[in-house]
Amino acid sequence: MLSEKPIIKDIRVLTEQFIPRRIIHRNGQLQEIRDNLKPLVDGEIPRHSFLNGPPGTGKTCMALYIVDELKAEVPISSAYINCWSQPSRFKILYSILQSFGHNFLHRKGTPTDELIDMLKLKMRNKRAVIILDEADQLEDDKVLYDLLEMEGICLVLIANTETIFYQSDPRIRSRLHSINRIRFRPYSTLEISDILKDRIEFGLVPDSITREQIEKIGEESGGDARAALAILKSAAMDAENSGAEKILDSHIDKAVPKSKSIDMDKIIEGLNTQQKILYGIVKSSGEISASDLYEKFKKISIEKGEEEIVDRTARKYVERLEFLGLISSKGDGRWTVYKVVG
DNA sequence: AGTCCACTGGAACTTGAGGAAT
DNA sequence: ATTCCTCAAGTTCCAGTGGACT
Numbered sequence: 001m002l003s004e005k006p007i008i009k010d011i012r013v014l015t016e017q018f019i020p021r022r023i024i025h026r027n028g029q030l031q032e033i034r035d036n037l038k039p040l041v042d043g044e045i046p047r048h049s050f051l052n053g054p055p056g057t058g059k060t061c062m063a064l065y066i067v068d069e070l071k072a073e074v075p076i077s078s079a080y081i082n083c084w085s086q087p088s089r090f091k092i093l094y095s096i097l098q099s100f101g102h103n104f105l106h107r108k109g110t111p112t113d114e115l116i117d118m119l120k121l122k123m124r125n126k127r128a129v130i131i132l133d134e135a136d137q138l139e140d141d142k143v144l145y146d147l148l149e150m151e152g153i154c155l156v157l158i159a160n161t162e163t164i165f166y167q168s169d170p171r172i173r174s175r176l177h178s179i180n181r182i183r184f185r186p187y188s189t190l191e192i193s194d195i196l197k198d199r200i201e202f203g204l205v206p207d208s209i210t211r212e213q214i215e216k217i218g219e220e221s222g223g224d225a226r227a228a229l230a231i232l233k234s235a236a237m238d239a240e241n242s243g244a245e246k247i248l249d250s251h252i253d254k255a256v257p258k259s260k261s262i263d264m265d266k267i268i269e270g271l272n273t274q275q276k277i278l279y280g281i282v283k284s285s286g287e288i289s290a291s292d293l294y295e296k297f298k299k300i301s302i303e304k305g306e307e308e309i310v311d312r313t314a315r316k317y318v319e320r321l322e323f324l325g326l327i328s329s330k331g332d333g334r335w336t337v338y339k340v341v342g
Numbered sequence: 343a344g345t346c347c348a349c350t351g352g353a354a355c356t357t358g359a360g361g362a363a364t
Numbered sequence: 365a366t367t368c369c370t371c372a373a374g375t376t377c378c379a380g381t382g383g384a385c386t
Contacts (some may be wrong), residue, residue, distance in 0.1 A: 092371070111370055113362095290349060308367055310375050315350075335349035 006205060007240045007247065009142045013203035014233040016226050021063050024198060025191040028057050029182050031067050036180050037154060040127050041074050046154040053184025056224030059158045064133045067156075070129065077128040084134045084269045084324070091142040093119060096130060116146055127152045135159045137324075155179075186223025195220040195225050196232055204236060209247045216249075220256050231255045268323055274309055275317045277301060279340070282327050294316070 012018050023030050037320040051059040067078045078093060079099035086092050095117040100122050123339075130147060136159040137179060138144070147153055157179070187195070193214050209232075218289075221228035234255035239247040268279060274297075281296050282288055288296075294314055309317075318338065321327045327338050 088372085112372090114370090201369055247347065311352090312376075316374080319351085333350075335383075 005068065007208045007244070008203065008236050009205050010203050011233070013199050014229055014236065016033070016061070016229055017161060018199075019068060020198060023058070023062055023065055024194055024197070025187065026062060026184070029058075029184060030062060030066070032180065033062065033156070034069075034180050035219055037066065037070055037129065040070065040076060040129070040154055043127075043342060048148070048155040048157070048179045049155045050179045050181045051184060052181055054224070056221070056226035056228070057184035057186055058225055059184050060131075061225075063133075063156045063158060067129050067131065074127075076125060078130070078318055080131045080133065082133045083137040086258070087137050089146070090115065090139075092143050093146070097122065100128070100303060105311075123150055123152050123153075127154070129154050129156060131156045131158065133158045134185065146217050158266060171179040187225055188223065189215065192221055192223065192225060192228045196228055199229065199232070207246065208236070213249065213252060216252060220252075264326065267326060271321075272317075273304075273306055274301065275321060276312070276316065277304070277306070278317055279321055279326055282305070282321075282338050283340045285339075287337045290318075290334070290336045290338070293338060 006059040008014070014022075033051075034051050036049045040044040051063060053059060058116050064080065067080075070076060071078065073161060077100050079096045080094050081092050081099075083092070085097055090112045095113060097115060097118055100119075102118060102122065128245050130153055132138070132155065135157040144155075144157075147155055196214050196217060200214070217228050217231050231252065232255075239251045239253060242251075244251070244307050268276065271279065277300050278293070278297055281293055281300065285292070285296075293313055297314055298308075318327070322329060322338075325341055329338050331337055
């Protein structure tokens with residue numbers, strides 16, 4: 001190890017998963033969600049919440065924060081599910097049960113209805129908060145109906161778009177009618193700076209970053225706290241690795257574009273090998289026609305010794321990549337071309 | 343106007359994991 | 365231990381689509 005002074009005191013504080021010990025600049029929303037959940041404490045029926053706003057506006061962070069707060073007060077169960085990685089009804093119910101301490105001997109073939117019965121059994125005389133993050137990625141909103149129907153469950157739905165429930169089943173819509181929609185606007189540069197300062201206090205050693213630099217990150221982030229934190233973390237790590245005593249402007253400049261691809265990396269990690277190959281081909285090709293894509297895919301799969309996959313499955317994978325927002329298609333029929341988003 | 347063709351996507355079917363019954 | 369069963373994921377089959385070509 002180098003003997004230079006460290007810059008990072010606690011890296012966890014700089015990650016988006018970290019739940020801060022206080023929430024700043026979101027008091028209105030905080031109180032609203034608290035009010036929705038409060039009946040849970042008194043043994044009454046709580047109100048479901050729908051947190052809605054662009055990425056990095058504190059939705060997930062706040063939901064987790066409030067659940068922690070509530071759990072300190074009353075014995076309730078909670079589950080946090082990200083619908084990006086768990087988009088199907090089956091997977092969501094499965095992860096909820098796991099969060100509630102249900103031990104599965106890994107079983108793929110469990111009927112979904114059976115999961116519901118298990119969950120109902122678990123929920124007997126119990127209360128729970130279930131956070132469904134990225135709820136606009138749900139493949140099947142029937143799971144909402146399942147959960148809304150169950151007693152003792154309070155839902156906190158999180159999504160970037162406002163319109164996710166418009167095409168839902170009327171029965172789901174009517175049940176969601178009373179859901180409390182809470183809007184999250186992008187942070188101002190000043191607010192981002194405050195959030196960063198709050199984290200820096202615990203995450204970095206004192207005086208390793210200037211006020212001007214914090215403001216610069218705030219500007220670069222475009223009101224997205226997640227991006228701002230990613231820039232800060234990346235710059236701090238870079239500075240420390242290069243043996244600098246403080247964070248320099250150059251470290252920040254270098255971190256800016258890097259932070260933009262972090263979300264994507266996470267999604268890509270969740271893909272299977274073939275899906276990764278497909279994505280890689282589209283990415284390296286700029287624009288590629290469907291036939292070229294499948295041809296190349298076949299070739300590379302064989303080279304890599306991957307299991308061969310029928311073309312329909314490859315198309316399903318491409319569908320999935322498109323659904324995840326990793327690639328986009330243009331034109332139709334045989335003039336379809338794919339390219340990566342962004 | 344008719345045919346071709348490269349691609350899409352729905353639907354029925356198969357496969358494999360793993361619990362339940364015997 | 366063996367057979368049966370259910371389900372999700374993958375596969376097979378094929379009708380539909382719409383610009384290009386004759």
